[in-house]
């Protein structure tokens with residue numbers, strides 16, 4: 371039974387695995403996008419996301435905590451001063467894994483691990499999409515309000531003759 | 541210690557192994573460039589996945 375067994379061992383001892391995770395986290399935060407095997411990418415994202423969430427607190431204690439897992443002081447500095455503000459209020463899910471297919475040589479499935487907010491192509495597209503949607507919404511609202519005005523005008527026209535008729539009957 | 545009582549015949553072994561088969565990879569067509577690519581993976585020829593450019597190919 372494999373109940374409650376989490377994570378991958380990646381054919382490494384505990385300390386070797388920990389060192390690998392720290393190295394992957396460091397290079398992801400440094401380069402914003404790394405290419406590695408799918409298994410490593412999936413393990414590393416767990417590790418990095420926890421670190422980023424910690425960094426969001428932005429105090430000395432969290433900085434020291436992150437420093438334990440990131441091998442480069444400059445990267446920690448950048449994480450706190452640039453990456454965290456760029457991420458903003460995103461509630462987790464800071465990373466993305468894109469499958470690439472198998473590697474030549476050992477046929478290991480490869481993947482890209484990247485920070486979501488640093489993919490300029492996608493963020494640009496998303497912004498364009500948002501603008502388009504908002505423009506559409508505004509256009510719709512305008513059309514609706516115009517329709518309403520038109521309807522009201524029609525109603526006024528219709529209601530006036532009725533009142534007159536009633537008066538005539540009286 | 542417990543041991544097999546009977547020798548496993550070649551025929552039995554072969555019959556069991558008839559279910560060991562190689563599967564062909566699931567292939568689809570890239571929505572961006574029309575090239576054949578593996579499903580659920582970024583396109584190796586144009587770098588697109590899910591109608592978004594993920595990377596720029598080397599060539």
Ligand SMILES: [Zn+2]
Nearest residue numbers: 570573583586
């Ligand atoms: Zn393509």
